[in-house]
Amino acid sequence: MPADAPVSKRLQRSAGSIGGFVVVTLLTFIGLLAITFFIGRVVPIDPVLSVVGDRATQEQYDAAKIALGLDRPLVMQFFSYVGDVFQGDLGRSISTNRDVAADLTRVFPATLEMATLGIIIGVGLGVPLGVYAAARQGSWVDQIIRVFALLGYSVPAFWLGLVGLAVFYAGLGWVSGPGRVDIFYEGLVPARTGLMLVDAALAGDWDVFWNALDHLGLPAAILGFFSLAYIARMTRSFMLDQLGQEYVTTARVKGVPEWRVIWGHAFRPIRVPLITVIGLSYAALLEGSVMIETVFSWPGIGNYLTVALLNADMNAVLGATLVIGAVFILINKLSDVLYRVLDPRSR
């Protein structure tokens, strides 16, 4: 947009785009809900049975079915669900008997904490490795990094988790075992954010902090390995792309030192696509840690969602899907914003 366009017009346009964004996001959400909802209803699991158990009488069964509102037509159920969601009511979970919102504030931070540390590890190692491999394209270092990264694509997470536990916890005793903290530290610090590290730091309880970090280390490292694989690989490929560009030669013509050519010139433009890649793998870690959560007894959202799904606990499934979807959309939008900040061409 030309800088001298009338202010009112610019405002109008950005308002339009914000409005458009809200509408699109809203529609995406509703689509998300609709699909989850209808899948949930065709799953051949009877949610009523999850509530009343298999020995209930027909009367109890019918009463529960009405109480759950499952006697109404599907479309009606869906609309009343969406209506409730817009009023901030995610409903009650069948499998925990609590409000889904309350459950989510309990389980989501656990996953968030693990995934965040995972992505930090993934980015912290993946980006330099990728850049280094690209700078040394074709050398044996490059080959090793490539194979290492591809391994991250190929190893089943749960397998690695179990092996990791067996080796580092049981065998070597380097890390604490499953769970978020040692059982005796559990509940010592008030849950302000739900993130154990943050809560412990806020409470100034460093024993809990170090213990939590000790527990977090292995699962986060494993998640980190998976995101590292993807990030290193994409970084390498982006870097190769850039290193093949003319402007890199221009920088060399100027006599710029090699490390500066790589980090100061070639790396800059790839920050933007990298952010998208990182955002996506962060989202993937958030949603994809079910297996790791299972293995590490991590009370996270992946586990919650799986258990809910297998019990046809639709409110919980929908609530969790909504949260994950929201995170996904949020991360997407955030990387869009960063994109705009970092890439002058997109302004």
Added chain:
Amino acid sequence: ETPDDVLVVAQNIDDIVAIDPAQAYEFTSGELVTNLYDRLVQYDAEDTTTLAAGLASDWTADDEAKTITFTLRDGATFASGNEVTAEDVVYSFGRVIKLNLTPAFILAQLGWTAENVDDMVTADGNTVTVKYEGDFSSNFVLNVLASRPASIVDSKLVMEHEVDGDMGNAWLNENAAGSGPFKLDSYSPAQMVRMSANESYFNGAPEIDSVIIRHVAEAATQQLLLEQGDIDLARNLTPDQIASLDSEEIKVETFPQAAVHFLSFNQKTESLTDPAVWEAARYLVDYTGMTDTIINGQMEVHQAFWPKGFPGSYDETPFSYDPEKAKEILDEAGIETPITVSLDVINAAPFTDMAQSLQASFADAGINFEILPGTGAQVITKYRERTHQAMLLYWGPDFMDPHSNAKAFAYNSDNSDDSYAATTTWRNAWAVPEDMNEETMAALAEADAETRLEMYQDLQKKVQENSPIVIMFQAAYQVAMADNVEGYVNGATSDFVYYRLVDKQ
């Protein structure tokens, strides 16, 4: 290492839906209720097979008048400090019936309804009078009153937390209001349960200060934790893990269970209706092959519906793996093989292994199973709708009276689609012969304890000989624990798991 005064248990607790005794119906919630609440009469940790005095110090039964009068114990208090009163008992029973949640049917057998329960259960000073309707003996009634939903809750405390007329249901699903040996400190679903000792428990304070039950879904993880000494007790190890535990510091205890495992044929499946098929099936199960290997220590061969070790059990095991004989039976009856049917099974060890073993041994006689693994909820859904063909499942009694199982395995008065009954018979669409239906009802009404048990044995024999339900095993429960843990008691069902006597030297 765990501290001396705390017992740390690793267990899969994500089955818990509710911990309110009026709603709790899952295995794990049953354990919690047992440790957090008391009943008028109860099976206790010292001897899980005899009915003992609970909150009632004594009682008198009048079979003629169908009445039992209980006298409450002196000085029993709830964890809140409130005294246990007769009003609490009346409230608790009425609450179960009025809320009418899943386990309500157990009490409802006594002829109680939301309308009449206030008349059927009445308080007078420190006595409670319980009336019942129906043709059964007071022994049966006492067993019912020893069951989980008959737990006594602290009515004052509960009423304080009532919302929208839920009789405190929502609150009781996050808290406890009982008089049991432990009080609930915190419960977070699929994460952990903390209980601490009730120092003023009428039967003596527990040896240990607190119990922490931690949710660990993976068996391998439980094993790791136990071997590392980070937990004291692992509740969900598999037989093979147990067999391979070789640490000096770990011991294993085995507890026989009341649950029976069976293979059943839905009679809506044409090819499974011939009694010859039922009979042949009994020779096609590799009973000992399984108990020696995949379910070693976890199950033992038992072929009747009431478990061994309980009054009225029938311990004969006339059938063994004999494919030749099975083929003969099928040939004689002119059954055309191969028969191909689906076999639904819960998707977890050891059930899928058992299903595969059945698949292999039945294939010998031309009965081919297509295994359909599913989650518990999925399998149950199908079972209730009677859309399965063959089913591998188990059944645990709701309360420790043979009637609980007789009704499930030998009684089906109306096999029509719209008269649902949560019994093995109805759900397999097996129209039980009329004489068996009658015998089941007669046994229930029989006053003489000895005769009554004989009648149940006869019923078991009949079901064993001729029914589409092949009862194969009785469960046992193996618990691995640190060497210094003493006094863990695990009765025949999850209602009989007691932490009260646990001590760590």
Added chain:
Amino acid sequence: MTTRQWLLADSPSSKLQANLGRGYRMMHALLRNPLAVVGMVILLVLIFAAAFAPWIAPYSPIGQNLGERLLPPSFEHWMGTDELGRDIFSRVVYGARITLMIVALVAVISAPMGLLIGAIAGYFGGWTDRILMGVTDVFLSMPKLILALAFVAALGPGIENAIIAIAITAWPAYARIARAETMTFRNSEFISAMRLLGASHARIITGHVLPLCTSSMIVRVTLDMAGIILTAAGLGFLGLGAQPPLPEWGAMISRGRTFILDQWWVATMPGFAIILVSLGFCFLGDGLRDVLDPKQGGKS
């Protein structure tokens, strides 16, 4: 003239020769890429194992022998036996068939689906694009494994349903790629030229847009195969993949995981199989990218 010369001819004399020549050049380039060769060898072994399973496997994949359960790897049982006494090596060999089927079917279902949707969205732009991408985003923002789980639960157990479920979850990523790629040349002059020649939209999409997206799609699909195998394994792990006693690798790991501490081979052998095949696909995909998609991979 040797075949090689014929293939490499500068001026081919027929369409066939031109296309074969192009294929040959790519093959040649691929063969000079060590990782790609390793990948191809692994995949050939997989295909070979699948095709000749009955001849390779020393035992039946489902034959139980409860007396020989949980034996460690030995000369008789190269990879040991599992909890029902079945030979793990034989199961792994037969499992190659299932893996191959999963991989092939998913590739056949979801890649073309994503390709078509992405190409249509990118080519037409505007509302078509917005709607199609909206749907894609919805699917994309759903947790993949959960979506697959839900579909499997809805469709019932069985490997076919698992495959369909995975395919349903896999297409949106391809649609995104195809769209992005289509956008880069939807305004290009060769597309304009086709329009001016009177070609219909359908013809342009199928004849001109799709062929250009396929190479990056092939690369992407090959790389994703690892992920697809792992998703299938994950379904197996959560108990919703293949029905027992099918020797699906993920289900094998899942069942073996309780033994991981004491009978490590039960879960580890199929685990190695998964890693190996996934790596094979990754290597091949990486190599293909260098060959088919030079703009991404630098000029190695």
Added chain:
Amino acid sequence: MTLLSVENLRVSFPTPSGPVEVVKGLSFDLGRERLGIVGESGSGKSMTGRAILRLIRSPGHQIADKMEFDGIDLQNRSERQMRQLRGARISMVMQDPKFSLNPVMTIGAQIAEALRVHEKLPRRAVRARVLEMLEAVRINDPERVMKLYPHEVSGGMGQRVMIAMMLIPQPDLLIADEPTSALDVSVQAQVLDLIDELVREKGMGLILISHDLNLVARYCDRIMVMNAGRVVETCAADDLHKAQHPYTQGLLAAVPRMEETRDELPVLDRSQWSGT
């Protein structure tokens, strides 16, 4: 006095059908003068320029019997030593500004960098020099342009920025590869005049690469005509129209003229030379 002396320079690239030489034994000497290199597309002009800076990219390979700049043997210098030369003493205006400027760095920063890697100067001084340089290449409002990103300037501006960037460290030898192809005819003249001025005043050597014969003829002292990696002819600029070689003549004749009257333009008879 010779500034640069090249003997038998060869640049080759590996291809599936064996290595291909794109510069085939080039030799020339350059004093503090203006040398024009012309030739059709792909004749190896740019590769020659890069080879002098030892910047042939990795699968490519360069060798020469001799390559000497101001008494320094370029061939045997380490990469580090080359870096000190690049920019400071020899620099090169890259052919395509659209791709040769870093898309995410401001123009000011890119020009300043060229100065900073070789000279330690306070921030202010750098800035002043950059502004000065931008003005010198006839950019209006250099203050604003400094803050722009390459995509925000036109192709012509980009080329001038490129020239500014390469001139700012005041090299002894400037290789200018098609420095004005994107410029409007009028600006073109101004920019080339600027370069010309530097050559005259500071005694800078210039290699001007272009395929515009008219332009080279006008701004250079000597012209080297390349075809398929080889020099076909070298002549004084003034004598271009008297060029002997049929290739040069062909190139000259193929340009349509303003007052064109020919019915057909004469075309090069490529069969006379090997190559494309």
Added chain:
Amino acid sequence: MTAISLRNVDISYGDTKIVHGATFDVAEGESFALVGESGSGKSTILKAIAGLAPEWTGDIDVLGQSRGHGVDYRFASRCQMVFQDPYGSLHPRKTVDSVLTEPLKIHGIGNRDTRVKDILNAVGLDQRFRFRFPHQLSGGQRQRVAIARALILEPRVMLLDEPTSALDVSVQAEILNLLKRLRAEQGLTYLMVTHNLPVVGFMCERMAIMNKGRIVEIAPSTALHDGSFGDPYSQSLYAASGGNPDLKEIV
């Protein structure tokens, strides 16, 4: 008869109007040039005529028929276009042969083999190029293929968008000669965009000079001989393009 006639044509992309009131006629058999600075809207006019820039108002007639706003199937065999960039106008995965047969297939024309051979001859490409892929062709050869593709449907009007600006002088000469010869042989009408005035002098009879989206002047190409332009912009363009006595003597 006029081959192309524009009356008051305004063309816009979205909100911005690019071309303002373009009006000119091209007679049948004539070669007409559109010249002007980069970005003045020359290509846009060609696109509008072809139907690739659908947002325009006014009247456009081609061979006596008024044009609709989109691409149209029948129009294809009357009028074709050659694009500026020989590297972007050929599908990278199609051989020359399939590029040339496809239009015939679209229009259900038989005898494809001979037609392809003939057209390759006509544009001066050897038959051995027939099964090559674009990356195996030089820029000039690609442009020949593009011209062949445009001609294979035997149109009567050709729109040429800077057909030689991406090519170097020697190749440019070949393409210009080819275009000139084809026009003579087949009686084609050309509307050609360029910014190179000498090319106009070689190829065209008349030209329209554009500046900032407007046609400032329509002049015969003989004006290039003496610089007799009326509009000041035309004159400056002429001067800058080497219509400048100082430069002439060099060549």
